[in-house]
Amino acid sequence: MIRRLWPIIRKEFLHLLRDPRSLLLMFLLPVFMLILFGYAVSFDVKNIPLAVYDQDNSTASRAFIERFTRNGYFNLVEKMRSDNDIPDRLDSGKARVILNIPDDFSKRLQAQETAKIQILVDGSDPNWASSALAYINSILQTYQQDRIRAVFIKRGSLLTLPIDLITRIWYNETLRSLNFFIPGLICVILMQMSATLTSLTIVSEKEQGTMEALVVSPIRKNELMLGKVLPYVIIAFLDVILVTGIGVFWFGVPFKGSVVFLLFSSFVFLLGAMSIGVLVSTNARSSQEAIQVALLTTMLPAILLSGFVFPIENMPLILQAITYVLPARYFLTILRGIFLKGIGLAYLWPEFSALLILSFLILFASVRRFKKRIE
Numbered sequence: 001m002i003r004r005l006w007p008i009i010r011k012e013f014l015h016l017l018r019d020p021r022s023l024l025l026m027f028l029l030p031v032f033m034l035i036l037f038g039y040a041v042s043f044d045v046k047n048i049p050l051a052v053y054d055q056d057n058s059t060a061s062r063a064f065i066e067r068f069t070r071n072g073y074f075n076l077v078e079k080m081r082s083d084n085d086i087p088d089r090l091d092s093g094k095a096r097v098i099l100n101i102p103d104d105f106s107k108r109l110q111a112q113e114t115a116k117i118q119i120l121v122d123g124s125d126p127n128w129a130s131s132a133l134a135y136i137n138s139i140l141q142t143y144q145q146d147r148i149r150a151v152f153i154k155r156g157s158l159l160t161l162p163i164d165l166i167t168r169i170w171y172n173e174t175l176r177s178l179n180f181f182i183p184g185l186i187c188v189i190l191m192q193m194s195a196t197l198t199s200l201t202i203v204s205e206k207e208q209g210t211m212e213a214l215v216v217s218p219i220r221k222n223e224l225m226l227g228k229v230l231p232y233v234i235i236a237f238l239d240v241i242l243v244t245g246i247g248v249f250w251f252g253v254p255f256k257g258s259v260v261f262l263l264f265s266s267f268v269f270l271l272g273a274m275s276i277g278v279l280v281s282t283n284a285r286s287s288q289e290a291i292q293v294a295l296l297t298t299m300l301p302a303i304l305l306s307g308f309v310f311p312i313e314n315m316p317l318i319l320q321a322i323t324y325v326l327p328a329r330y331f332l333t334i335l336r337g338i339f340l341k342g343i344g345l346a347y348l349w350p351e352f353s354a355l356l357i358l359s360f361l362i363l364f365a366s367v368r369r370f371k372k373r374i375e
Contacts, residue, residue, distance in 0.1 A: 047313050048132050050074040051095035053083055058106035064117075067143055068099065073135045086120060090170055092347050093333075096122045097132050109147070123169035124340040126180050128311070171340045179254065182247040183335035184308040189243060190236060190266070191273050191328050192299040197232050198277030199294035203284045232277075233270050240266040247339075256342030262335075265352055269331040272359030273298065279366040302328040327362075330355040 050068060054061050068074045077095055080086070089095040100118035108115040119136055123129040240263065247253045277294055284290035303309065305319060306328035312320055323329045330351040337343045337351075345352060 046072055047075040048073060048097055048128065048135070049077045049093075049095045050097045050099065051078045051080055051089050052076065052099045052101070053080040053086070054099075054101045055103040056101050056105040060106040060109055061101050064101070064105075064143065065099065067139050068136075071135075071139070090120065090122050091341055091343050093122070093337075096125075096128055097136070121169050122171060124171040124180065124336055129169060178251050179340060180336070181308075182251050182253045183339045184306075184332055186240075186243050186247060187269075187306065187328050187332045187335055188299070188302045188308055190240065190270065191302040191331075192295065193239070194232065194236050194270055194273035195277035195280065195294045195298040196291060197236075198274045199280045199284070199290040203281045203287055203290045233267070233274055236270045236274070237263070237267060240270075253339060255339055257338030258344050261344050262338050265331065265334050265338075265355065268352075268356050268359050269327055272327045272355070272362045275359065275363040275366045279362065279369055282366065282369045298328075301326050305329070306332050308332060324354075325358065327355055327358050330358070 052065055054065065065076075069076045074097065078089070080089070080098075083100065086098055086100070089098060098120040100120065102116060102118075105115045105117070121129050121132055244255070244262065248255045276298060280293045280297065281290050284293060301322075305312070305315070305323045305326055307323075308328075312323050312329070315323075333351045334348050334355070337348050341347075
């Protein structure tokens with residue numbers, strides 16, 4: 001048995017030694033995944049964007065606001081001047097939590113009456129919302145205890161609790177996790193599937209020996225590449241409709257936005273994802289290598305660095321910088337805005353513009369690289 005087995009083992013080792021790219025990938029991939037997971041995987045939520053509408057603007061209200069801003073969990077991004085700005089701040093994502101303090105806050109505290117404070121929480125991300133509510137309750141409990149102790153020491157009695165907190169959850173009122181994860185899954189699935197499919201387009205021609213025939217044909221090189229990509233884009237475009245329908249009708253995820261904007265932004269995203277696959281295919285030496293590299297450059301970043309599971313704000317600055325060149329980051333924000341918030345281009349134009357520019361840059365890079373390889 002050993003005599004029969006050893007030649008096969010020796011052959012496989014020789015094959016690996018003759019293919020340094022695959023060998024390097026086998027060693028680098030585990031290290032890369034370990035480092036990436038070690039830095040990116042964090043369920044702690046910090047620096048939650050907080051906006052404040054302080055109608056009282058007193059020493060007591062400012063001291064109460066300071067309880068939120070000094071612990072690192074909340075980041076004060078704006079002091080609003082009107083409650084009419086509240087929907088806009090939540091729709092745009094500029095603020096995830098809004099603290100609304102009434103104009104009689106300090107008067108009620110001085111009179112030992114209960115002061116009502118409204119907290120508005122963006123519930124589109126249940127992880128953020130649950131953590132924010134936990135932090136808010138902890139801060140409020142500490143404030144209540146300190147206030148009760150101070151009043152009791154001063155007057156010897158306390159008739160009512162100092163604060164009555166009124167909390168409202170926007171967009172995902174039940175904090176149902178599927179409403180948050182299904183749009184993210186759509187993004188990850190489309191990213192991985194698109195790049196993997198097109199990663200075989202050029203390398204398969206090389207393996208089959210038909211590349212020379214395509215080169216000498218009268219078709220232009222950029223037309224040849226687009227001709228290979230567009231069928232996959234059309235198929236993936238149909239998949240967008242399919243997975244969206246499953247998400248809405250099977251999983252019951254609310255869809256509040258524009259179907260037209262969803263389809264248009266999906267087309268732009270798919271164009272960029274397919275171009276990544278073509279770029280991988282032009283540099284790969286085998287189909288196996290193309291698939292491995294496509295998975296490494298699309299699926300892992302789409303899961304770990306796009307904000308699908310782990311908040312980008314919690315990652316180290318170097319990983320946050322990397323996320324700016326990932327199409328999945330922008331498409332994920334667009335999907336969740338369309339599904340849960342019902343917003344469109346008016347609020348999502350920064351993400352859509354970045355996605356459009358990035359997709360065409362990747363497409364241009366794949367065309368340039370494709371030309372060099374077949375000339």
